[in-house]
Amino acid sequence: GESVGLHLPTLSVQEGDNSIINCAYSNSASDYFIWYKQESGKGPQFIIDIRSNMDKRQGQRVTVLLNKTVKHLSLQIAATQPGDSAVYFCAERGANSGYALNFGKGTSLLVTP
């Protein structure tokens, strides 16, 4: 079946460096993508989203890049801070899925001082 997955299960970066978290998706009909951050013991928190008619979207310290040719999504975090340590999930919504989100397995980001 269709799936959303992440290239790396864990990522360790130094405080102040930039982080890049990658995600591959397989449903070419997906029209909307979201990145969520989940801290221990909490529910996922929305970070940024992007529609399939865009290839880049920027937020505060975060940028999402979408490459539909290779079905790849990435989240870039600038000047990573200790508070960014969490598990990051990409999620996609297929145009025919009833608008439900399909989540990947997650990447654990650890920010070291």
Added chain:
Amino acid sequence: EAGVAQSPRYKIIEKRQSVAFWCNPISGHATLYWYQQILGQGPKLLIQFQNNGVVDDSQLPKDRFSAERLKGVDSTLKIQPAKLEDSAVYLCASSLVSGGGAYEQYFGPGTRLTVT
């Protein structure tokens, strides 16, 4: 603005017992979702409500799981009887509308269920 509320936060039961979870979405949010998140995995949608009607319950194990949203606001998710593999965090989320409208889903803190 108050977020999505869930209770209880933790529950431990023995297999074959029953359990119920409660969710109160953000005021005014028409769409409510229940997700199951097994340790180390992303959330998996169980059921989606639009007001008090079911939009998608294709991944809900209907032989043991049930959910309702009678008045289009609060929702309950029930498991009867529970199995060991039901151990997970059950997340409730809500959004203003589904489809092409305002879509951002807001998640509650979840209920961590342990089945022994």
